[in-house]
Amino acid sequence: MGRTAGRSPQDTRRALLDAAADVVRARGIHAPLDDIARFAGVSKGGLIYHFASKDDLILELARDQLAAFQAGIDAALDPTDTAPGRLTRAYLRASVAPAGDDAAVRASMALVTQLMTLPAVAELARADAERLAAALAADGLPADVLALVVAAADGMSSAPLWGAPTHTPAHRRLLERLLHLTRHPHLWETLTP
Amino acid sequence: MGRTAGRSPQDTRRALLDAAADVVRARGIHAPLDDIARFAGVSKGGLIYHFASKDDLILELARDQLAAFQAGIDAALDPTDTAPGRLTRAYLRASVAPAGDDAAVRASMALVTQLMTLPAVAELARADAERLAAALAADGLPADVLALVVAAADGMSSAPLWGAPTHTPAHRRLLERLLHLTRHPHLWETLTP
DNA sequence: CGAACTGTACCGGCTGGTCGGTACAGTTCC
DNA sequence: GGAACTGTACCGACCAGCCGGTACAGTTCG
Structure with a gap:
């Protein structure tokens, strides 16, 4: 049995990453590959076809999540805002997230902590955090x-x-108030002990 | 070989919990019991003598960590401080931790995220967080x-x-400044947009 | 003696990864 | 046009290794 439905290989790959995100979040990093594959409507063999090993899948998933967070920040950037602190404001908005995406960000946090158990992912996250900290x-x-x-x-x-x-x-x-504070940073000085 | 050194069973229990904390933190929740036992200078049989199962050990460890954090807050409570916000100040001090214990708190965070993969532990932590939130x-x-x-x-x-x-x-x-703010909460109102 | 272990042997279940197929869409060549 | 072939995308059975847990006989110390 080849391609069962009208689904492109790219779609399958995406489905596998999404399934991995869901299953790992719910059952932890040690969820069996079989379950992840099943959740994506694919067999384990099919999964292995797209991702050489479990570590490969998890790493790809981690990259995906990190990129998604960065995309969230980019999307939260106000193009009309050119004052100092614009990136910080975007970071703030993306972290807290507007009501709609609220659950997604929470979930992504829980997922990332799961992924961090893999040393390679921890290193990836560390580098990403460093980059972000420098930008901020x-x-x-x-x-x-x-x-x-x-x-x-x-x-x-x-x-x-x-x-x-x-x-x-x-x-x-x-x-x-935090957003307001980034626009009038001097206000914080008034709180000096 | 029975009791090797002049170590009481209570000491062995403690050593096992400490070893579990170290090994789980370093290698994840799925570190073999054998490794944990070895790290505590005990055989796997000896570990099972003290903790009926792995879940038992992990749960006990979680309780231990939660209690340690609470103890940290209690220790950070200033007995001469009777103003509103005294618990919040203790929470703040305990969370950030004085320079000396700094690494310990960080480590304990990483460990707790590992332990949370066990649903029973997650529930324990949730209940504890709720209790703390109510107190705050x-x-x-x-x-x-x-x-x-x-x-x-x-x-x-x-x-x-x-x-x-x-x-x-x-x-x-x-x-x-945050500590100062808890003593003069009205200052925060000045930041209203 | 009994508590507190050690050490070994073993079972059973789970899981990652391998591997030989299979279905099918194109492509090539006559 | 169609037979032969190729590469892609997958299936599903299997295996080897690991790990938790059990069982038990022996050992040491207070």
């Missing part, structure tokens, strides 16, 4: 304000990992 | 300020997970 540092905001905003963004997006509720009214207000 | 909510701070401080604390403590540098001067100043 060059965004024109005072280091203190940047540290606050990034910490708060990371905290809001990682909170659901521990099962905390997210996207409460307080969180929405917090997002607004 | 009753700490007497405005919800907005609490949300900011908790998010920033979570962000600072989870950042090393993605490999970002921690404990920079900016971070230290951030900690100070």
Whole structure:
């Protein structure tokens, strides 16, 4: 049996990556390849045809997720915004995510922690984080304000990992105020002890 | 060969939990029992003598870590501090951790994400997080300020997970200002857009 | 003696990866 | 035009190794 339905190999590859994301998120990194393949409507043999090994699949998946996050930041970049801190604002918006994509970002966080168990993925993520940190540092905001905003963004997006509720009214207000703060960074100085 | 050194069974139990923490952190949840036992200077049989099953060991380890974090908060509670927000301040200090224990907290974060792959542990952590959230909510701070401080604390403590540098001067100043903010929560209102 | 182990042997289940097929869409060549 | 061939995309059975758990006989120390 060859190509069963009108599905291109590229579609199958994509389906396998999506299935891997779902299954790994739900059952952990050690989910059997068979289950992932089945979930994508393919046999294990079919999976191996597209990805030489499990590590290969997982690494590809990690690259995919990292790229998706970066794409989220890019999409959150306001083209009319040319003031210092524009990238930081995009990072903030992408991390917290507008209500619609809210679940997706949360899920992607849980997934990434699973993927990180593979040393190769950890290294990949580290390099990516470093790159992002450098870009943010060059965004024109005072280091203190940047540290606050990034910490708060990371905290809001990682909170659901521990099962905390997210996207409460307080969180929405917090997002607004942080965005405001990046536009008037001097305000933070008034909080000096 | 029975009791090799002058080590009490309680010490052996502790050594096993510590070994499990180290090995699981380094090699993941699926590290063989044999390796954990060996690392604690005990045979696999000896491990099974203390912990009926692997799940038993992992669950005990999770409880241990959760208790350690709570102990960290308790230790960070300033007995002379009776103002609103005292628990939040302790949470903040415990999350970021004084320089000495810095590596320990980071490590404990990485470990917990490993343990969370076990559903029973995830449930345990969720319940614990809920309990903590409730205690923080009753700490007497405005919800907005609490949300900011908790998010920033979570962000600072989870950042090393993605490999970002921690404990920079900016971070230290951030900690100070957040502590200051919990003592003068009205200051945050001045940042309203 | 009994608690606290050690060491070995073994079972059973799971899982990653291999491998020999198979279906079929094109392409080539007469 | 059609027979022969090729490459792609997959299937499904199988195997080898690992790992958790069990069983048990022996050993050492308080």
